[in-house]
Amino acid sequence: MDTNVTLSKKYNMIAFGLMAIGLLALAYGFFTTAGRTWANILLNNYYFLSLTMGASFFFCLQYITQSGWSAMFRRVPEAIMTYIPYAGVVMLLLFFGVQNIYHWAIHDASVNDAIIAHKSPYLNVPFFFIRILIIFAAWIILTRYLRKLSLEEDKIGGTQYLEKIEFWSKVFIFVLAITFSIGAFDWIMSIEVHWFSTIFAFKSFASAFYHGTALVALIVILLHERGYFPQLNESHLLDFSRYMFGLSIIWGYLYFAQFMLIWFSNLPEETIYYVKRWNNGWVVFFILNFAINWLIPFVLLLPQKLDKNIKVVKYIAILLLVGMWLEQYELVMPELTTTPHFGIVEIGGIVCFAGLFMFVIGRALIKAPLIPKNHPYIEESLYHHVH
Amino acid sequence: MSKPYFISVFDDEQKLLAGIKAAKDKNVKIDEIYTPYPMHEVIEAMGKKSRFTFAAFVYGFLAVISILSFLYYTSVIDWPINYGGKPTSAFPSFIIITLVLTIASITILSLFTFSIRAKIYPGKKYIMPDLRATDDKFIMVFEEENSGSKFEDLNKMLMDCGAEEVYKKEL
Numbered sequence: 001m002d003t004n005v006t007l008s009k010k011y012n013m014i015a016f017g018l019m020a021i022g023l024l025a026l027a028y029g030f031f032t033t034a035g036r037t038w039a040n041i042l043l044n045n046y047y048f049l050s051l052t053m054g055a056s057f058f059f060c061l062q063y064i065t066q067s068g069w070s071a072m073f074r075r076v077p078e079a080i081m082t083y084i085p086y087a088g089v090v091m092l093l094l095f096f097g098v099q100n101i102y103h104w105a106i107h108d109a110s111v112n113d114a115i116i117a118h119k120s121p122y123l124n125v126p127f128f129f130i131r132i133l134i135i136f137a138a139w140i141i142l143t144r145y146l147r148k149l150s151l152e153e154d155k156i157g158g159t160q161y162l163e164k165i166e167f168w169s170k171v172f173i174f175v176l177a178i179t180f181s182i183g184a185f186d187w188i189m190s191i192e193v194h195w196f197s198t199i200f201a202f203k204s205f206a207s208a209f210y211h212g213t214a215l216v217a218l219i220v221i222l223l224h225e226r227g228y229f230p231q232l233n234e235s236h237l238l239d240f241s242r243y244m245f246g247l248s249i250i251w252g253y254l255y256f257a258q259f260m261l262i263w264f265s266n267l268p269e270e271t272i273y274y275v276k277r278w279n280n281g282w283v284v285f286f287i288l289n290f291a292i293n294w295l296i297p298f299v300l301l302l303p304q305k306l307d308k309n310i311k312v313v314k315y316i317a318i319l320l321l322v323g324m325w326l327e328q329y330e331l332v333m334p335e336l337t338t339t340p341h342f343g344i345v346e347i348g349g350i351v352c353f354a355g356l357f358m359f360v361i362g363r364a365l366i367k368a369p370l371i372p373k374n375h376p377y378i379e380e381s382l383y384h385h386v387h
Numbered sequence: 388m389s390k391p392y393f394i395s396v397f398d399d400e401q402k403l404l405a406g407i408k409a410a411k412d413k414n415v416k417i418d419e420i421y422t423p424y425p426m427h428e429v430i431e432a433m434g435k436k437s438r439f440t441f442a443a444f445v446y447g448f449l450a451v452i453s454i455l456s457f458l459y460y461t462s463v464i465d466w467p468i469n470y471g472g473k474p475t476s477a478f479p480s481f482i483i484i485t486l487v488l489t490i491a492s493i494t495i496l497s498l499f500t501f502s503i504r505a506k507i508y509p510g511k512k513y514i515m516p517d518l519r520a521t522d523d524k525f526i527m528v529f530e531e532e533n534s535g536s537k538f539e540d541l542n543k544m545l546m547d548c549g550a551e552e553v554y555k556k557e558l
Contacts, residue, residue: 260479266471302444 015359022352029345038097040349054212055080060169068380079364088136157374210247211324218317234308241307252294292323402549421520450492
């Protein structure tokens with residue numbers, strides 16, 4: 001029951017190796033194409049940040065719904081949550097490259113552009129970073145507190161922690177709804193400063209939740225393969241699959257809703273967003289994105305037999321993580337480069353952040369017993385059975 | 388019309404499951420089981436497999452194809468209308484109608500499928516072998532002809548499993 005995860009020596013070496021390779025590639029990128037490199041840093045940071053926020057929302061949801069089945073997996077989203085401060089630091093580092101990514105950050109831009117001038121009370125460099133500070137402060141404080149309560153429950157036990165975490169989860173998702181919307185508007189949508197979409201925040205959030213759940217499922221399955229969650233059975237897998245299946249529909253719905261309304265109303269200032277993503281070779285990503293994030297999971301997770309198959313769930317989770325990267329790539333890059341590039345900078349960006357993410361999650365996982373001890377629903381989770 | 392049935396009454400789900408197991412071991416055919424709440428074990432023990440989800444999938448698949456072709460026929464072939472310069476074959480705007488109508492078709496067709504399979508129709512008189520199944524008792528029903536067992540044997544077998552009572556009734 002009280003097994004701690006032990007990481008092999010290789011694990012941290014791989015993580016640091018990936019980080020080193022990535023940093024080298026990014027350094028090379030700074031000397032050759034600085035703009036693209038900054039865009040990649042934003043892209044990958046936002047990618048891992050939204051996975052983190054998705055996983056933290058998953059954690060909160062389990063408490064708010066008082067779910068029994070997932071009680072034993074909660075250390076996994078908890079470990080993912082510890083990545084937030086690192087993402088915050090990288091977001092603040094964007095200060096040095098903000099003019100490479102955001103058109104509105106260039107001082108002269110607002111002089112000749114009425115729209116940017118109109119938006120400048122909100123979209124200006126100091127306020128942008130103040131917002132980052134506030135958002136990350138709120139996230140870090142709340143997630144740390146949730147983690148602290150969860151670890152205290154292991155020592156003391158009783159139902160009061162369940163109620164406490166449930167209450168603070170409600171606070172957290174309320175804060176998350178507002179801050180994540182602001183974040184998505186600021187970090188991603190404002191790259192194309194003339195364009196806006198009111199569904200954008202919700203779409204980004206649904207995507208984060210969807211892929212965050214896939215990440216939790218993937219880590220649980222990887223740990224199971226190494227012998228850590230011996231109690232993981234078909235019912236748990238079915239529940240993970242149901243999450244992914246349901247969220248794939250929500251994701252597809254929101255993605256399509258944004259596209260459909262813009263396509264239908266056909267206003268030039270809105271359609272330009274999709275015109276960019278339809279030409280110069282971007283259309284491949286546009287279609288791939290829809291296929292990977294909606295079509296494949298939807299079709300494969302329809303039959304219940306595949307839902308319960310650990311291999312299928314594992315590969316769909318991996319596919320979704322790729323799919324989310326493609327989605328973010330398609331959100332960020334067409335504004336900054338005219339044609340799609342996939343070179344040493346892109347690979348370096350992914351590799352660097354993946355190494356950091358691996359290291360942070362691994363370090364958090366070994367700190368606490370993998371299976372919580374005094375959770376009131378733990379027995380229900382260990383012998384979970386659905387039909 | 389009425390046939391003789393053996394009706395056994397249990398007051399505990401574990402005893403009922405034991406009864407089901409005993410009946411299976413002795414090859415006694417169970418006609419029907421009534422429980423106060425849904426029990427997956429009963430569905431599994433009765434060996435009933437639902438193909439309902441597959442039927443729903445087939446309905447959905449057919450619905451999508453027929454609705455899309457209907458929309459294509461009406462707005463492209465039969466009566467093309469120019470909406471603000473859009474192509475007449477406006478596929479994205481077909482999707483919403485398809486989505487909503489597919490859900491409606493699946494729901495309605497599933498309802499009819501269920502009614503036909505379960506032989507339920509409006510105004511049908513429902514025969515409840517023992518009304519206590521709506522309260523807190525678990526009722527297991529055997530048809531005398533099909534069960535292949537005599538009342539005395541059945542009575543003893545079920546009583547051993549913890550049945551409250553076993554009686555004969557014409558339904």
